[in-house]
Amino acid sequence: MDAFIHTFFDIGEMLKVFPTLLTEGLKNTLFIAVLAALLGLVIGMVLAMMLLSRSWFLKFPARLYVDIFRGLPAILTISLVGLGLPAADIRPFGRSPIGYAVLAVALISAAYCAEIFRSGIQSVNDGQMQAGRSLGMTYLQTMRKIVVPQGVRNVLPALTNRFIIDIKESSLVYLLGLTVGQRELYFIAHQQQAISYNSSALVAAGICYLMMTVPLTYLVNAWDRRLREGRRSLKLKPATRLSEV
Amino acid sequence: MATTSMQRPDMSLTDGAAIRLRDIRKSFGSIEVLKGVSLDIAPQEVVCIIGPSGSGKSTLLKCINLLQPPSSGTIIVNGVELTAPKADVNKARSTVGMVFQHFNLFPHVDILQNVAMALTTVKRMPKREAERIARMQLERLELGALIHKRPADISGGQQQRVAIARALAMEPEVMLFDEATSALDPELVKGVLDVMKELAHSGMTMVVVTHEMGFAREVADRVVFMDDGVIAEQGVAREVLTAPRSPRLQEFLSQVL
Numbered sequence: 001m002d003a004f005i006h007t008f009f010d011i012g013e014m015l016k017v018f019p020t021l022l023t024e025g026l027k028n029t030l031f032i033a034v035l036a037a038l039l040g041l042v043i044g045m046v047l048a049m050m051l052l053s054r055s056w057f058l059k060f061p062a063r064l065y066v067d068i069f070r071g072l073p074a075i076l077t078i079s080l081v082g083l084g085l086p087a088a089d090i091r092p093f094g095r096s097p098i099g100y101a102v103l104a105v106a107l108i109s110a111a112y113c114a115e116i117f118r119s120g121i122q123s124v125n126d127g128q129m130q131a132g133r134s135l136g137m138t139y140l141q142t143m144r145k146i147v148v149p150q151g152v153r154n155v156l157p158a159l160t161n162r163f164i165i166d167i168k169e170s171s172l173v174y175l176l177g178l179t180v181g182q183r184e185l186y187f188i189a190h191q192q193q194a195i196s197y198n199s200s201a202l203v204a205a206g207i208c209y210l211m212m213t214v215p216l217t218y219l220v221n222a223w224d225r226r227l228r229e230g231r232r233s234l235k236l237k238p239a240t241r242l243s244e245v
Numbered sequence: 246m247a248t249t250s251m252q253r254p255d256m257s258l259t260d261g262a263a264i265r266l267r268d269i270r271k272s273f274g275s276i277e278v279l280k281g282v283s284l285d286i287a288p289q290e291v292v293c294i295i296g297p298s299g300s301g302k303s304t305l306l307k308c309i310n311l312l313q314p315p316s317s318g319t320i321i322v323n324g325v326e327l328t329a330p331k332a333d334v335n336k337a338r339s340t341v342g343m344v345f346q347h348f349n350l351f352p353h354v355d356i357l358q359n360v361a362m363a364l365t366t367v368k369r370m371p372k373r374e375a376e377r378i379a380r381m382q383l384e385r386l387e388l389g390a391l392i393h394k395r396p397a398d399i400s401g402g403q404q405q406r407v408a409i410a411r412a413l414a415m416e417p418e419v420m421l422f423d424e425a426t427s428a429l430d431p432e433l434v435k436g437v438l439d440v441m442k443e444l445a446h447s448g449m450t451m452v453v454v455t456h457e458m459g460f461a462r463e464v465a466d467r468v469v470f471m472d473d474g475v476i477a478e479q480g481v482a483r484e485v486l487t488a489p490r491s492p493r494l495q496e497f498l499s500q501v502l
Contacts, residue, residue, distance in 0.1 A: 125347075125349075127345060127347055127349035128349060128351065130307075130312050130343075130345065130349060131343075131345065131349035131350075131351070131408075132363075133312060133335075133338065134310055134312060134338060134341070134342075134343035134345075134412075135338070135339065135362075135363035135367060135411070135412070135415060136335050136336065136337075136338040136339025136340075136363060136367040136415065137335070137363060137366055137367055138335050141366050141367075145362060145366060146351050146353075146362075149353050150351075150352065150353050153353065
């Protein structure tokens with residue numbers, strides 16, 4: 001039992017890494033996750049519009065993209081982008097691995113966001129599109145002003161869930177070889193564990209992750225509950241058409 | 246001339262009719278819902294379309310502004326042929342107001358924005374001007390007190406009147422009503438019908454799909470009875486409703502009256 005506590009909960013070991021975790025790791029984890037999430041949202045929305053298009057030329061590439069990036073393990077995509085692109089002399093972000101890390105997590109996130117947006121937009125009653133079009137608005141105007149805002153509201157919990165996953169997946173970029181100053185939470189703890197053969201640093205990093213993800217999870221649940229209650233009160237009253245009785 | 250006639254209203258296309266439908270057919274998969282419907286509607290005329298469920302009356306109405314593009318046939322509204330390959334359908338739609346059975350208000354914005362939105366996006370009006378017109382239109386329908394509420398917070402009858410205001414704000418030349426009172430509680434029906442009556446008396450061209458036989462008898466210039474995808478009988482409202490000729494219409498009226 002002592003060995004267990006010593007291995008996982010050595011306060012001294014934890015205190016050794018906490019300052020670096022908080023000043024460097026947290027900052028970089030959030031930097032990667034937030035940037036990747038934002039980029040993923042933008043690409044995901046474009047993909048969702050393509051998925052909903054009637055044109056095969058738009059729909060097919062989007063479908064292919066979503067199927068591939070949802071189907072691959074995250075670590076493989078991150079390796080392909082972060083190690084593969086620079087090796088192939090494609091270096092939009094120079095030699096710093098952070099850019100590739102953000103891109104890789106964003107590409108994965110985009111595939112999931114695309115499906116989330118698509119389902120959200122499809123959940124909006126068809127009458128909304130008809131109402132917009134009947135007023136003379138174009139398809140894209142109706143999408144932008146009427147359908148998408150409602151669809152996005154319906155999937156805010158799902159998108160927040162995806163952000164939680166982005167935070168966790170950002171830890172996988174450690175394999176791109178981060179230098180001091182670029183290290184995110186996991187890499188810092190991983191290095192410390194390699195030096196001391198003690199897992200308390202990993203537990204410390206875990207606590208940092210949980211401080212972000214657990215509140216977000218509760219936010220999602222509260223949000224979800226509120227949306228579902230809101231929807232119930234919006235329900236239409238049943239038709240009272242005598243001729244159909 | 247041939248190229249401009251599609252865009253520019255040319256009332257000679259229809260001998261002055263506001264709406265001309267010629268041999269409209271519409272199929273969903275293998276089911277033919279409209280089997281060749283032709284109908285002319287004069288300016289300021291009020292036409293009620295009645296008929297049993299599934300007779301194609303709502304589909305026909307949605308063909309008029311191309312919410313349901315017909316499989317074949319010709320549609321001319323206000324001198325613009327909408328079925329022409331290069332017709333500006335969006336522009337034409339902005340002159341045809343439509344009111345839906347389930348109101349279809351925009352639940353994510355307030356009542357004022359429900360009415361103002363198309364003015365800013367379609368007519369490119371400045372926000373202030375659009376809101377002024379929206380407010381005026383809402384006040385005309387005695388909805389001025391509701392402008393900052395959301396659709397979910399007002400009654401069905403109020404929602405439907407907002408939907409009418411939203412359509413009228415675009416200053417349409419034709420109004421289409423798709424069972425506008427069918428989803429309302431009985432006590433709320435009258436308020437909406439009153440607005441429609443007033444509109445009819447003001448000279449608006451109206452096509453009204455309805456189950457309200459009282460409204461049809463009182464307000465309509467002409468009643469069109471649809472059955473199984475075709476116009477089975479039509480004529481002056483009072484005559485068609487009180488002395489129907491076809492057995493199908495006699496049977497239909499005996500069920501709804």
